Amino acid sequence: MTEVNRNKVKKKSIKKRLNKGTKQWLEVLPFIGIGIILFSVLVLFPQIKNLYMAITDYSIMPGHVNTFVGLINFKKALFGFSVPGSDSYFFWIAFRNNILAILVTVPGQLVLGLLVAVLINGVKYGKNIYKVLFYLAVICDWVVVSNIFNYIFQSDKAGLVNYLLIKAHLISAPIAWLQNAWTANAVIWIFCIWKGVGWVMLIYTAALQGISKDLYEAAQIDGANVFQQFFRITLPSLKNTTFFLIINLTIGAMGIFIQVFLLTQGGPIGTTDVLINYSYTRAFKYFEFGYGAAVSILTGLFVFSLSMTCKKYMRYGQEN
Amino acid sequence: MKIKKGKTINQLILHVVLIVLVIVAVVPMLSMVTNSLIDEGFIMPDPPRILPQVPFYFKNYTEAWNGSNFKTYFVNSVILATSGTIINIIVSTITAYGFSRFEFPGKEKIFNIFLLTMMIPAMLAIIPQYTIINSLGLVDSYYGILLLYAAGCVAGNTFFFRGFFESIPKELEESVVIDGGNRWHVLRNVILPLSKPAIGTMTIFAFTGYWGDLFTILTFIKTEEHRTLPVALQLFKGQHNTNYGLLFAASIIVLVPTVVIFIIFQKQYMKQGATDGAVKG
Numbered sequence: 001m002t003e004v005n006r007n008k009v010k011k012k013s014i015k016k017r018l019n020k021g022t023k024q025w026l027e028v029l030p031f032i033g034i035g036i037i038l039f040s041v042l043v044l045f046p047q048i049k050n051l052y053m054a055i056t057d058y059s060i061m062p063g064h065v066n067t068f069v070g071l072i073n074f075k076k077a078l079f080g081f082s083v084p085g086s087d088s089y090f091f092w093i094a095f096r097n098n099i100l101a102i103l104v105t106v107p108g109q110l111v112l113g114l115l116v117a118v119l120i121n122g123v124k125y126g127k128n129i130y131k132v133l134f135y136l137a138v139i140c141d142w143v144v145v146s147n148i149f150n151y152i153f154q155s156d157k158a159g160l161v162n163y164l165l166i167k168a169h170l171i172s173a174p175i176a177w178l179q180n181a182w183t184a185n186a187v188i189w190i191f192c193i194w195k196g197v198g199w200v201m202l203i204y205t206a207a208l209q210g211i212s213k214d215l216y217e218a219a220q221i222d223g224a225n226v227f228q229q230f231f232r233i234t235l236p237s238l239k240n241t242t243f244f245l246i247i248n249l250t251i252g253a254m255g256i257f258i259q260v261f262l263l264t265q266g267g268p269i270g271t272t273d274v275l276i277n278y279s280y281t282r283a284f285k286y287f288e289f290g291y292g293a294a295v296s297i298l299t300g301l302f303v304f305s306l307s308m309t310c311k312k313y314m315r316y317g318q319e320n
Numbered sequence: 321m322k323i324k325k326g327k328t329i330n331q332l333i334l335h336v337v338l339i340v341l342v343i344v345a346v347v348p349m350l351s352m353v354t355n356s357l358i359d360e361g362f363i364m365p366d367p368p369r370i371l372p373q374v375p376f377y378f379k380n381y382t383e384a385w386n387g388s389n390f391k392t393y394f395v396n397s398v399i400l401a402t403s404g405t406i407i408n409i410i411v412s413t414i415t416a417y418g419f420s421r422f423e424f425p426g427k428e429k430i431f432n433i434f435l436l437t438m439m440i441p442a443m444l445a446i447i448p449q450y451t452i453i454n455s456l457g458l459v460d461s462y463y464g465i466l467l468l469y470a471a472g473c474v475a476g477n478t479f480f481f482r483g484f485f486e487s488i489p490k491e492l493e494e495s496v497v498i499d500g501g502n503r504w505h506v507l508r509n510v511i512l513p514l515s516k517p518a519i520g521t522m523t524i525f526a527f528t529g530y531w532g533d534l535f536t537i538l539t540f541i542k543t544e545e546h547r548t549l550p551v552a553l554q555l556f557k558g559q560h561n562t563n564y565g566l567l568f569a570a571s572i573i574v575l576v577p578t579v580v581i582f583i584i585f586q587k588q589y590m591k592q593g594a595t596d597g598a599v600k601g
Contacts, residue, residue, distance in 0.1 A: 024424035031422070031503070035415030035474045036430065042471035043437055046448035053448060060454055116341060123334045132586055133342045136349065139582045139589065141532035143550040144571040147557070148348045151355070151364075151564050158366035160351055194345070202590055255441035258534060262554075276443050283447045284539060296444040307439045 047300070053293035060289065073294035090270045091295065094278040095302075101189060101274065102253040108193040109249055110242065113200025118234070120201070121208040131202065138198040146262035149191050153177040181271035184264050188272060191259050196252070200245055207241040208234070247310040254303045275299040356380055356568035362561045380569035384556070390570065392545055393552040400462060400548060401530040404469040408526045409519060411470050412477030417507050419478055420485035431482075434475035442472060446539060453540060460542045468536055477522060484518040485511055521588045528578050549574045 052058075054073050056066035081088040120130050137145065152160040155176035162174040177183045215233050224232065257276040260266055266273030266281065273281075275295060283292030347370060354369050359377040384390060419431060449468060450459070458464030492514070493506045501509070512519070534550040541547055553574060556567040582589055 021425040024422065027503075028418045028422040028424045031418030031507075032415050035411050035418075035478065038411065038467065038471035039434070039437075039474040042449060042452065042468060043442075043445060043475065044433065046445035046452065047437070047440070049448035049451065050445070053451070058451075060451055116338070119334050119338050119341075122330075123338065124331060126335070128586075130338055130342065131590060132583075134345055135586075135589065136579075136582075137345060139528060139578055140349070140575060141550060141578060143532065143534050143553050144352075144575050145348070147553065147567055147571055148352045150557075150562075151568075152348055152351060154364065156364075156366075158364045158368055160347075160368045160370070163366075163368050194348070197345070251439065251441065255443065257441075257443055276441060280443070280446065280535075284450075289447055289451070292447050296447060300440045300444050303440055304436075 050293045050297050053290050054297055056290060058290045058293070069290070073291045074298070076291060077295055077298060090273065090278065093270055094273040094275045097185065097272060097274050098254055098256065100185065101192065101256055102250055104189045105192040105196065105253050106246060106249045108189070109196040109200045110245060112193065112197045114204050116197065116201045117204030117208055120205055131205065134201050135198040137195050142258045143262065145195060146259060149187065150263060153187050155179060178264055179268060181268060184272045188259050188263060191263065192253070192256065196249065203241060203245060204238065207238050211237045243313070247307055250310060251303060251307055254299070254306070352568045352571060355564050356572055358565050360565045362563050364564060380565045381573065384566055384570035384573060389545065390552060393547055393549050396546060397531060397548040400465060401527050404466055404530040405523055405526040407466055407470045408473040408477065409523060412473050413481055413512065413519065415474060416478045416481030416485055417511060420482045434478060437475050443535065446535065450539060459540055460546065464540055465536055469530060473526065480522065481518060484515055488514050520585070524581055524585050524588060528581065531578060
């Protein structure tokens, strides 16, 4: 083919490609149109609108003109936390609680979930019934189970947990679990772990079945004991599953909301609050939509960079 | 013989440890069932009971069921969860079919945007969502809720169904095309029938998700008669004192559909859990 001809073909193909692209879009639009419109208007656009709301004194009152206020809402959240009772003070307490929730509930769910999964993988009979029983908490409505936790962590001695602890002589007087900052946080963590273990267990049992039996047989011939087998074969084989779980559980811990909303409402005095509950309350209880949106954006940015960092490490893990 | 005996003992230990853990896992739920069967009024039994004792007190259930608007809320929940699920499945299968069988410019870019939004908790969008639904005049209307449900499922479910659809061999579609059928015929007569397991799984998940949904209703529904069960349950909680027997009886009524569906479809649940992220807040 000569040079001139090749150029001709190239030009033609760009035009053709454009036409082809339009044609392809027209063909596919009846299928993806509704989905993309819904997604754009009610999922993607809200994230952009969050930004608009955060930099204006947004109000839903009809006739209200939203004036530009700059980064005031962001400043309000981020700076001035040394003053107890300030907006920023509560923002950072909520942030701290999310971080603590990650540090406590992610390892908690991973370790317990793995333990249960390994045990279930080891039994000959009844695998399925155990799985169902451990998974029961996962499928139960959040509202229902949070009411249960409200009940068993009652402050008087008729509360189930207090009763059992007194009976076991671990405490002498009943604890007001949900009325004190740290015990209330502990209840929220226990609640998250209790509800999440079943899901982790399920993912791990699936992954455990994928590990070749030959590896264990070879190890047994070499005289490796159960613990050596666990740490040398099982754990390394579960590396990718564990990374997957860490990402999902971390996003989950940043997304804690209903637990706090139903158990403590962030109290006492904001000490158990988390970011999403904080943002929701400010918007829908105090009608500070702009400030709520600013908190949402900061939370979103943090979650996003966190999961991106995790993803990076996960890829790194897969390459090795 | 010796090895076999050792193995039996090992199995026994495993079962004992598992049973202890199962007890810890289910005691909270057991205590709910027990308390729902006690006539305790506003005073909780002291010492607390874990296992139910005869005679059972069923009046909590009848009282909860006949309580203020409970039946209305139940019907509302059924209507909303059912229609939400149907819309969810229709929108997401059609969209996923577009992404799995068509080539068009920007396809993977759009798909990646879908995936990115899945990394941010969906609740963060609720404030602007409220203003949008408000400007459409759909606050306090089920249409608004259904729009939100339909929009919220697009990203995750397209991801889920696309993978499934792409595993269906293309050759199966050719016979439909030869017979003069168009793409819609292919979707309806080939893809959807072959995707029954995936659709079944998603149906269960969507239904139970909408059934237990609290925040969308709490945020967008103002009229008392339009509320659903999760919101209604909160009404059983008193300001200072709660009649837990009544609350738990109502909770169990709410839980029954979810648990029944779970037990019938447990295999599907388990499979889904293992393949999908399923980060539900």
